[in-house]
Amino acid sequence: MLYTVSDFQRLYADSLRLVAGQGGLARTIDEVGILDYELMSGLRDKYQRKNLAPRQLVLSTFLYAKDDPYLIGEAVRTLVAEGASALVIKNALHLPLPESALRYANARNLPLFVVQSDGFFFDQVIVEVTGRIRDLGSASFAANQIDLALREDASPREVRECALAINPSFEERVACLYLRLDEEPDPQELSRIEAAFLRSSLAGVGSALVCYHRGILAIVTTDPEERIDLAGCMEVLRSEVLAGAGASAGGRPQPLGVTAGGSL
Structure with missing residues (x-):
């Protein structure tokens, strides 16, 4: 990151x-x-x-x-x-x-x-x-923060702190989109996926892409007054990011304990 x-x-x-x-x-x-x-x-x-x-x-x-x-x-x-x-x-x-x-x-x-x-x-x-x-350059840092945020006893304040540790520029309205990959990405493939994400319409100071548990987690945030198009974001994740990097994904989008379109 x-x-x-x-x-x-x-x-x-x-x-x-x-x-x-x-x-x-x-x-x-x-x-x-x-x-x-x-x-x-x-x-x-x-x-x-x-x-x-x-x-x-x-x-x-x-x-x-x-x-x-x-x-x-x-x-x-x-x-x-x-x-x-x-x-x-x-x-x-x-x-x-x-x-x-x-x-x-x-x-x-x-x-x-x-x-x-x-x-x-x-x-x-x-x-x-x-x-x-x-x-942020460590492959495990963001994944560790997500694990901490998903603990059953994590308070809203702790979840917010973990999120802002990943990206201090996150806005208040949040959508988390997760796709499991068919195989664990190697460093070169992960670099291609990250580069494709930065070229995509999802990229911005208030967004992030994380390799998490043999999958890709895209975190998209906006101003509280704006609406997040979840279906559109998922299509961009599939067509612009994963396909653009030559990666293949399997299964359906999975929630990770953070309500899509919720708030930090």
Whole structure:
């Protein structure tokens, strides 16, 4: 499973304010990095930009821009070119954010956050986000959370916590669709199924696909006011996801203890 900018925003909602790039919240985060000396005048051509990488959540105080806030705009353009996922600014010096930088971030869908809490510490965020990325990359993590949620003595609060551990961007209205596969998928087949899911109309920041007990569990969520078309979702799961990945499924959809169309 993938960790997205939307997941990061939800987890740190009390500490962050999104100021640009809302269209990029579905971007995947593979790692966390700090923008420090890379673009500093006099050093940018002396050192390699080792800390910048594609699909990276970038943290910066922009201390090096204290005498020239327009260097922030240069950083935004550089991060877009490098394929970064998002930029988080801890604006300790209260530097003005150039309008040109915000417009560019909006045009290129690079989420740009400003820290608005004294309790947002870079070292702690790096550890927490790296841990979440590692957990979601584990094949057993989501299945274990589902097992915990399906315990007979699990409280509604525990079920909700397990669900949000799988995907913090889940919305309140939920549908769970399960299809048993004819055979246990190997890692390559599972990768093909996950890729087909990401290309399908079911994909979104509020959805997830989990390999569970020799089957595929698709979790689709929406805003409480919206309706989920269960039959349509199941058809997409069969035709776009499993067929698109060359996988075969047997049996009928099975409930997993969560009412389809219910709420978290």
